[in-house]
Amino acid sequence: MMFWLTLFAYEAVWFCTVSGAGHGLAWPGVLAAAVFVTWRLFVSRHVAVECRLLAVSLVLGAAMETFWVRAGWITYTATWSLLPAPAWILALWACFAFTILPLFGYLQSRPWLAALFGAIGGPLSYAAASDGWHAAHVISPSWHAWCALAVGWGLALPLLTTLARRWTQATATSRAQHRSAL
Template sequence: MRHFWANVIGNQLVWLCAVVGAGHGLRWPALLAATAYVGSQLAMSARPAVDLKVLAVAVLCGLVVDGIAGGSQRVVYAAAWPSAWLAPVWILALWAAFAMTLTVSLKVLQQKRWLAALLGLLAPLAYLSASRGWSSVLFAAPSWQGVIILALGWAVALPLLAASARHWQHDAAAVANTNGAHA
């Protein structure tokens, strides 16, 4: 249970460091917080190789989802790269941190991908909060267009991430069972 709460609270702290830092034009708070959080989660993980694979897919999803959102110019990120088509590093740090939740606090999404899609549709609420609270994300008028882009991207990405986590955890368990049978 301790790992569950460390997973939830740690992820929220990474989000806070990232959006406050980006709102001040800084990338390093997100990188530092995400590195510490991911490292701590990997240290507590029963299957760190699975978490690393999910993290890699999450960063790719972030490159696509937030790259499209930024490239569309409907969503503008603070502390961004010169090209709007490249998701900012602080956003990618958030995707990496979020990946760590898919085998712990959000593990239920592995079994209920419809719920993952539904939660994905709600993901823009975090962006709106970052926009209103710290100006780390700005939505071009009309803002609903940027919200829709992010919602659709997350509604595809989150079930994909949940399915990947489930697949790799299942494979790791099968390998562990096979190795245990041979011991």
């Protein structure tokens, strides 16, 4: 049940975020993301792990998005002056971090499958945001951007799923040791 709730909620946030950005507004996506993250923190059984994933995801997302924008491969609507990556895209990265445990558990011990899924799914998401909602624009020659997105997401998803597995296992081991010490 949590799988489906998380999937539906994440997709709703994605829709709200890119449709808002397509209309030049960052705040609908940032607000929807804040609600999603708050909900996931409330229902999560692994809050510490998900918060660590959030930190890694935000740093990774900010670095990759900034690189892609500065390389001239992607432009975004509803930008801000803090970073080349707009607030709404970083809000999506934050939400994505909270999908790793409930949605991508099967990828945690399959890094090559995670890389393949990221390399295909990441660019498809950007294509939908670009073509369907005009929230992002891939600059010609577009193959540079599509390759960069595939490589970036092909590295990001296995990194996040591997960290999730390690941190979840470490938490379980720590809890077991604590219980045995009592």
